[in-house]
Amino acid sequence: MSDLERKVREWGAAGLLSEDQLASIRTHEGWDAPEPSDGGEVTGVSAGVEAVGYLGGAMAVAAAFFFMSGIIPDLTEAGQVGLAGLLTVVFIAAGAFVRKSSAPGRRLKSVLWAASAVGTATTAGLLAAGLFDAEAAAVALSASVSALAVAGITWMLNKSALGNVILLFAIIGSATSLMAVLNDNTHSSFYGLAVWAIGVAWTILSWAGYTPPTRPGMVVGSAAALVGAQMTATEPFRPHGLTLGVITVTLILVSGARLGRIGLLITGAIGVVVFSVQVAQEIFGGSELAVAVALVVVAALLVIGAVAASRRRKVEVL
Amino acid sequence: MTKANRSTTAALVAGGIVIVAIAVIVIFGFVPTPEYPPLAEEPDPELSGLIAYSIPEDSDHADEFGSRCVYVVEFPEGQADKITCRDEIGWSMAWTDDGWLIVESFGQFNEFEPGFHDFGLALIEPVEGGAFETVSYANDPNFLFSDHRQTRKDGTRVRVEEGGTTVVLSSPDGSTRDLFGSDSAPSNYHFNEAQWSPDGEYVLVVDTKGRIIVASASGDPLPRVIAETGQEYEVTMAWYQPGNATYTVAREDLNSQ
16 A cells, blocks of 8 residues: 555544545556455445455356357357447346445446457457458457447446456457458558557556556556557568667657656556667667667666666665 | 637647648548459450469468468459369479479478478379379479579569569660559559569569469550469469470479379
């Protein structure tokens, strides 16, 4: 628990903040709700109920795989769509009935609704491919836009970290499949650029509080930006993509250090590992020794930077 | 910075990044594929003979040694007819001097992935495709490969640069001439291969859209699409003009097995 979270709880206990204000702050910051005190009334979902919910969800997924491998090939196309749609409706309804007044309840709700977004994409994809015989790009677009609608609505109703991730995936899927529908000759690097731009925008919007919870949103947005930069770094745009990656990694690390966000620092560190090897290979060509020396120098600079940062300020936990 | 200012600034920056990315993608990523008219729209009575091409039967397994289908286009009509699909048919193909197709044949080998030189030869009757006769050839079967069809009798070569979108003619004196193509093309579009017609009057090109294109080597090239195979890389082709033995193998040199 961070200092800020502890302080906010104190303010809540002192009556300086209402329950609604506390809930809004918790949602915005991505904090779990406090466990009810002994003897307090439990109005939400207990850990046991949450576990049963996950078990049911896992069994539903296992059943889906069973259907996919064993039964779906024998079903008519309408039957496949109906089966996927039925599972999706079950997930949506189950998520809607879960109360979110407790942390386990919110988690269970977010998992069920994440499954419903995936189910919606599957249903729409089967519908487009099977019944309307659509092209692959059109199938992907219908699946991702359908998932985007469900992910957007469920995220607005329950602003969880998982909902944030699913919503970002749905946006990326919709944007890239729209590109494929508009022009099937677009080079893969431009899909990478689109993913990068969405990831960066998501990170900034999460930082500003538009796409809560803030910290998971910033981390997943940063990760998407790195993946986008990596996708951009294919010939003949490899230098452009690597440059984009280096700039992105730098911005993530600087942001992480300035904001005290360990999640961003970890994401940036992963980016350093991924891009420094590629950049060193580009610069030094086939010289393995030079690449190794370059990596050691980068690693040393990172360690020195981390030590300097740790002496300057206390880093907040993710 | 106040919270309101931060929100506004963040929204503007995020929106700006997305708008700039969209602009870059639309300007540089949405370059249209060069279009060429189909032969039916721009017929050329001077075109003669047969063009054969082969493509994988299942494009999802194009990199494996799966079945390939052979098509034949007969000029001047220019209609592509599928004559056969067989597991035994390999990549390379050529014509005999009497107008039969000769293809790589993997039928006599049991290995899942035969080596580069582990192939036999098979004759295919080019109209119905029914006959498939395994033959042998005592000499080096280089005639099968398209490389030698890139050089005309007078030494002029037709080539496409790696990843290039222009067909170039290189004379023996070292001079070059761009025959046709476009500098403005999607970054993943290019020509894969070019070869001469047996009479040296035309060039035959295949691009990454799987289009087989014919163009005149002199005057206005007038590139026209003969066939749309839909294959990005796995198209092989050969041109036969009756009475012209260039790029062919003598039927009498092939021995039945």
